[in-house]
Amino acid sequence: MKKFINDPKAFVPEMLKGLALANPDTLTYDPKYNLIVRADAPNNDKVSIIQGSGSGHEPAHVMIVGKGMLDAACPGDVFAAPPTDFVVEAARRVKSDKGVLLLVNNYTGDKMAFEMAEELAAAEGIKVRTLFIDDDVAVKDSLYTIGRRGVAGNFFVIKAVGAAAEAGKDLDEIVRIGEKVNAVTRTMGVALTACTPPAKGEPLFEIGDDEIEVGIGIHGEPGRARQKWVPANEIVDLLLEPIVSDIPYSSGDDVALMVNGLGGTPISELYLLYGIAHEKLAAQGITPTRSYVGEYCTSLDMAGASITLVKLDDEIRELLEAPAEIPIRTF
Amino acid sequence: MKKFINDPKAFVPEMLKGLALANPDTLTYDPKYNLIVRADAPNNDKVSIIQGSGSGHEPAHVMIVGKGMLDAACPGDVFAAPPTDFVVEAARRVKSDKGVLLLVNNYTGDKMAFEMAEELAAAEGIKVRTLFIDDDVAVKDSLYTIGRRGVAGNFFVIKAVGAAAEAGKDLDEIVRIGEKVNAVTRTMGVALTACTPPAKGEPLFEIGDDEIEVGIGIHGEPGRARQKWVPANEIVDLLLEPIVSDIPYSSGDDVALMVNGLGGTPISELYLLYGIAHEKLAAQGITPTRSYVGEYCTSLDMAGASITLVKLDDEIRELLEAPAEIPIRTF
Numbered sequence: 203m204k205k206f207i208n209d210p211k212a213f214v215p216e217m218l219k220g221l222a223l224a225n226p227d228t229l230t231y232d233p234k235y236n237l238i239v240r241a242d243a244p245n246n247d248k249v250s251i252i253q254g255s256g257s258g259h260e261p262a263h264v265m266i267v268g269k270g271m272l273d274a275a276c277p278g279d280v281f282a283a284p285p286t287d288f289v290v291e292a293a294r295r296v297k298s299d300k301g302v303l304l305l306v307n308n309y310t311g312d313k314m315a316f317e318m319a320e321e322l323a324a325a326e327g328i329k330v331r332t333l334f335i336d337d338d339v340a341v342k343d344s345l346y347t348i349g350r351r352g353v354a355g356n357f358f359v360i361k362a363v364g365a366a367a368e369a370g371k372d373l374d375e376i377v378r379i380g381e382k383v384n385a386v387t388r389t390m391g392v393a394l395t396a397c398t399p400p401a402k403g404e405p406l407f408e409i410g411d412d413e414i415e416v417g418i419g420i421h422g423e424p425g426r427a428r429q430k431w432v433p434a435n436e437i438v439d440l441l442l443e444p445i446v447s448d449i450p451y452s453s454g455d456d457v458a459l460m461v462n463g464l465g466g467t468p469i470s471e472l473y474l475l476y477g478i479a480h481e482k483l484a485a486q487g488i489t490p491t492r493s494y495v496g497e498y499c500t501s502l503d504m505a506g507a508s509i510t511l512v513k514l515d516d517e518i519r520e521l522l523e524a525p526a527e528i529p530i531r532t533f
Numbered sequence: 534m535k536k537f538i539n540d541p542k543a544f545v546p547e548m549l550k551g552l553a554l555a556n557p558d559t560l561t562y563d564p565k566y567n568l569i570v571r572a573d574a575p576n577n578d579k580v581s582i583i584q585g586s587g588s589g590h591e592p593a594h595v596m597i598v599g600k601g602m603l604d605a606a607c608p609g610d611v612f613a614a615p616p617t618d619f620v621v622e623a624a625r626r627v628k629s630d631k632g633v634l635l636l637v638n639n640y641t642g643d644k645m646a647f648e649m650a651e652e653l654a655a656a657e658g659i660k661v662r663t664l665f666i667d668d669d670v671a672v673k674d675s676l677y678t679i680g681r682r683g684v685a686g687n688f689f690v691i692k693a694v695g696a697a698a699e700a701g702k703d704l705d706e707i708v709r710i711g712e713k714v715n716a717v718t719r720t721m722g723v724a725l726t727a728c729t730p731p732a733k734g735e736p737l738f739e740i741g742d743d744e745i746e747v748g749i750g751i752h753g754e755p756g757r758a759r760q761k762w763v764p765a766n767e768i769v770d771l772l773l774e775p776i777v778s779d780i781p782y783s784s785g786d787d788v789a790l791m792v793n794g795l796g797g798t799p800i801s802e803l804y805l806l807y808g809i810a811h812e813k814l815a816a817q818g819i820t821p822t823r824s825y826v827g828e829y830c831t832s833l834d835m836a837g838a839s840i841t842l843v844k845l846d847d848e849i850r851e852l853l854e855a856p857a858e859i860p861i862r863t864f
Contacts, residue, residue: 204725204745206802206838208764216765217801220808224824260801261863271864361864394535414535433539434547465799468834469861470548470591471537477551493555494862503799505834507537526864530800531825532592533602533692533857 203403205503210400214257214279221264225529228268232295235288238264239274243296249367249376250274250296253305253360254289255312256281258399259420261530262357262499270526271364280399280502281421283311289319293328301329301373303363303380307352308336309421331373333380335359337389337510339448340417340425353420354462354499355387355510358522365524383518388445391425391508392437393418395466397501416440420464420501434471438478441509446486451511453487458494458522460510465500467507472496479509492522534734536834541731545588545610552595556860560598563626566619569595570605574627580698580707581605581627584636584691585620586643587612589730590751592861593687593830601857602695611730611833612752614642620650624659632660632704634711636691638683639667640752662704664711666690668720668841670779671748671756684751685793685830686718686841689853696855714849719776722756722839723768724749726797728832747771751795751832765802769809772840777817782842784818789825789853791841796831798838803827810840823853 207213215233222231222238230239244250253263254276263275276292278284293302302323306316316332323330337355344351362383366376393415396405406422409415414437417425432440451457461476463469476495483490491514499508512518538544546564553562553569561570575581584594585607594606607623609615624633633654637647647663654661668686675682693714697707724746727736737753740746745768748756763771782788792807794800807826814821822845830839843849 204742204762204836206725206765206768206798206806208766213801213805216805216808218804220804220806220811220826223808223811223821224804224826258801260799260804265800265804266864394537411535431535434537435539437537466797466834466836467537468591468796468831469596469828470544470589470833473549473551473555473591473596474544474547475537475551477547477554480551480554490554495551495555496861496863497800500799502801503797503836505535505797528864530827530863532827532861532863533597533859 203398205400207400213400214277218264221529229529235291236277237274237292237295238267239295240267243273244298246299248298248370249300249373250298250302251305251364251367252276252292252296252302254284254316255307256283258502259499261497265530266360266528268526268528270368270524271360271528280401283315286315286318289316290322293319293323293330297328303373303376304330304332305360306332306334307356308334308349309346309351310348311346329373331377333377335384337384337387339388339444340390344419345423346421351419353389353391354460354508355389357498358387358512359383362518362521364526365521386449386513387510388448389508389510390441390445391418391464391506392416392441393464393504393506395505397422397465397504399502418506420499422501434475435478438475438482442479442482445509445511449513451488451513455488456491456514457488458492458512458514459483459490460494460498462499462508462510463497464504464506465497466503466505469496472507475507534729536731538731544731545608549595552860560860566622567608568605568623568626569598570626571598574604575629577630579629579701580631580704581629581633582636582695582698583607583623583627583633585615585647586638587614589833590830592828596861597691597859599857599859601699601855602691602859611732614646617646617649620647621653624650624654624661628659634694634704634707635661635663637663637665638687639665639680640677640682641679642677660704662708664708666715668715668718670719670775671721675750676754677752682750684720684722685791685839686720688829689718689843690714693849693852695857696852717780717844718841719779720839720841721772721776722749722795722837723747723772724795724835724837726836728753728796728835730833749837751830753832765805766809769806769813773810773813776840776842780844782819782844786819787822787845788819789823789843789845790814790821791825791829793830793839793841794828795835795837796828797834797836800827803838806838
């Protein structure tokens with residue numbers, strides 16, 4: 203294993219420390235609970251949004267804490283749910299008169315930690331709700347999940363509820379918005395290589411030099427099928443068909459189209475996939491009117507990509523277009 | 534080779550097509566000359582900025598065309614200089630009464646193409662200057678270079694001259710600013726793996742499972758030394774020492790600190806490196822007051838990173854802080 207690490211056990215804390223050092227005016231880092239919190243939180247005039255999940259999916263979620271997005275991120279170790287008491291502590295740090303929303307990708311471990319944390323926080327008098335995200339069409343149940351998995355589509359739920367919270371909407375309304383966005387968002391991914399968790403020190407699974415895993419999970423969980431590599435045009439078909447037919451998306455729809463890199467794939471290849479997907483959708487009368495190309499929810503150093511569609515209406519579009527401020531500086 | 538590609542020969546055009554489809558309001562793509570141009574160019578009230586280089590370094594430079602950055606990018610094929618007539622055509626497309634600045638990383642092939650293009654454009658009556666960027670401290674001369682190479686530090690030159698152009702500065706003043714930023718910017722990189730150019734279909738060089746290449750070039754050119762992998766703390770020393778001692782940067786300096794991924798390294802590891810570099814600089818009295826962590830200038834799918842320092846003064850800081858608009862959407 204060749205990575206930029208020191209002690210594998212310190213991987214997540216060292217990353218979070220770097221993140222805080224790079225953003226001293228906007229973020230605080232609490233090493234005791236592994237929390238990244240907005241420096242200006244809590245704000246009693248808005249609902250606070252917390253996302254928790256295992257680490258290894260960066261920039262999700264620690265690097266999207268900021269105005270109009272998350273108030274706090276509560277990461278676990280790599281691919282592991284955060285401890286329940288860390289989630290409760292996160293809720294304490296950002297508790298607000300308007301309430302706290304916990305966003306959780308639908309994995310059994312995360313679900314247990316966050317449901318328990320919601321109960322404990324509520325018992326302390328914190329007004330709190332939880333919303334589960336399950337946008338992955340690849341598999342019905344999986345290695346770590348009952349029901350669908352939550353993957354890169356969580357980005358759109360976060361953006362929408364973050365914007366709604368910033369606009370002062372109340373907790374019930376924000377839950378409605380989050381559920382609405384989740385209901386029109388679908389994702390499927392493909393892996394070209396396995397990822398290597400620092401503590402494991404070797405690839406999480408075997409995959410041949412000429413093979414791809416279609417429907418891969420963001421923790422390296424198996425997808426729908428292992429098959430031979432095919433050109434990008436065919437890979438886009440393998441991802442788009444199950445997505446489009448799922449809701450379904452249909453002619454006349456306006457969509458946001460995301461091509462998300464899984465950590466080891468260069469942005470050049472992601473734009474190549476974007477162009478193919480855009481044209482294939484347009485040919486079906488489905489119009490991508492908002493584009494997202496880059497890394498949003500990764501799987502460590504895995505070479506691979508996922509495609510996400512979001513069916514847009516005026517309400518969702520306005521929330522996605524709202525201003526936000528996150529640590530990642532592109533210019 | 535497993536990549537998201539169709540025909541390797543079509544890799545660059547398909548990427549550019551995807552980029553244009555994702556940004557229909559702000560960018561235009563000319564497949565004949567491989568140009569990406571701002572949709573609102575030319576603007577006779579500002580100097581136009583063009584960067585050319587080989588492809589394979591994305592987001593540099595085709596994905597940083599936009600207000601306050603580049604007016605046009607003129608990419609060659611992967612790791613190859615663009616043809617001279619493509620550069621001349623780029624100058625024609627964005628020619629302005631205030632002039633055109635060609636930005637070029639210092640590689641022999643690019644230098645020849647752009648110097649010839651400058652002559653030809655000038656002969657057509659286009660007011661044009663060329664500025665070479667050479668921020669890489671790793672090697673004095675290299676496989677493709679007489680003198681130092683231009684690498685990720687070009688980002689800061691582009692940002693500064695882009696902001697100055699947007700503010701209406703004249704061509705001489707913009708050249709002065711570009712030269713000033715280049716003179717206070719230094720970079721060094723390290724590779725953990727080789728990159729695989731699509732047309733070659735296999736890694737560009739051999740590197741052992743336990744080896745790193747210190748001082749790597751962005752086209753896979755050899756650096757200063759091949760050595761055994763060492764932990765991140767030591768890797769940061771290997772990169773920072775030659776950078777800091779070069780200008781030198783010294784106690785009391787405020788700097789911008791960039792940790793740039795080379796394409797295959799996840800942002801988690803880049804933030805880990807950032808934290809280490811930030812603290813090591815601070816211990817020497819050199820204060821990083823502006824942070825850049827992510828992918829700015831890559832080498833296809835290479836796992837690796839570079840560190841860049843920019844010595845800041847009020848003029849440079851103001852130019853780096855100026856607003857800009859580029860295709861990459863992070864929220």
